[in-house]
Amino acid sequence: MDAYVKSNIENNIATIEFFHPEQNSLPGNILAQLAETITKTGNDDNVKVIILKSGGDRTFCAGASFKELININDAATGKVFFSGFAKVINAMRKCPKFIIGRIQGKTVGGGVGIAASTDYCFATKFAAIKLSELNVGIGPFVVSPAIERKMGVSAMSQIAIDANTFYEAEWARSKGLFAEVSESIEEMDSKVEAFAKHLCTYNPEAMTEMKKIFWKGTDDWDHLLAERAAISGRLVLSDFTKKTLEKFK
Template sequence: MSQPYVKLEIENQVGYIEFFHPAHNSLPGNILAELAQTITDAGNNDDIKVIVLKSGGDRTFCAGASFNELININDEATGKVFFSGFANVINAMRKCPKFIIGRVQGKTVGGGVGVASATDYCMATKFAAIKLSELNVGIGPFVVGPAVERKLGLSGMSQIAIDANTFYPAEWAKQQGLFTQVFDTTEALDEAVKTFAENLCNYNPEAMKEMKKIFWQGTEDWDALLAERAAISGRLVLSDFTKKKLESYK
């Protein structure tokens, strides 16, 4: 695998959405846009009862947004569009009328933590450590913050947002409520995800749709909220502090 992609495969009424980028699944704007649209399309597909969200490769679930695009931001408007990428994915997941099961096989950083947090039920391997690294470069996890806080609580979210250098282990994420189960191997994870998703397909789709509405109650303002958060990040990424930090990482 060397080319980025987003693909949807349907098996036994389960829609498996998989994204991939060779740079540790760090996602550029076009892939994020395609991912958001694929989630929306799967939500409207009558052949799909449950969605599984996964990434390609073995080591990293998602390393956040594309670093190459980040360092090339030179104005606030471009910055807002860039940081809206993960906002659009999270909002697509929030609005999707079907349960989304997360399959997290490895480390996840920044926007990837937001995506995992926006799933309705998330399983992982013991290698799936999480980190919110945004403060390291002079911004913050503003866009993904609402989704992460919704799963980890304000205390858990603020802990990993402030401690931006540390990977928190999968077991910690499970204790905080992000992961429901943690497995020793990817093979065991995949088997559990498949069994769980297919079992959900036996339930009343209307009941699951109504349950999802209840689970996401109170987030109706997220279209506007996440756009505002993207604008904050778009402004901060232009600061001298952040520009120097990004240059040092080249």
């Protein structure tokens, strides 16, 4: 199947789904589509709540596209590349509707940042998380503000430093990333559907005002995440990272 971003609205619930055949890794064009779709959907008066999910039943998101990462040859291109996740996170932050995350399986790097940017997140027991960026000579600079906001500095720094380890879904739940962990995708989907329907019974204006409070103190993230993207864009050109990426060619 080809990569896609698609959305549909039913009974005031919008479902946004992204997919990429390489374990739902996200190249720049898909990230741009995802950010645009989140913004457009959030401004739709027919939508009261948004469910964010990925296609397939194994991996939620493998992070950034390695094919694009390997081909970066200058700092400007690097900044643009890493700004892709920044735009998605900022679109989620500014979205006036609650975003429910549906994390069916493992998630890595930028995918953890997306999960952390949801307002309420469901997962299965298979949804282990890993921040692997240090392995290739960079760091989770763009996504770390979102992860730190949700999980705290201690948990974020632990998984950022321990870049080879997948942390189990229950650990992520204990640190605040996931609200609930289910035994199966079917169980999770039932909970997501029921929760979204229940949110639709609440006052939309109240939910919008609550979201503003939840994200208080992040007004500088347009600038902050752009700065972080520039750091990653510079480090990806380092001798260490270039040598490491050669192994993946």
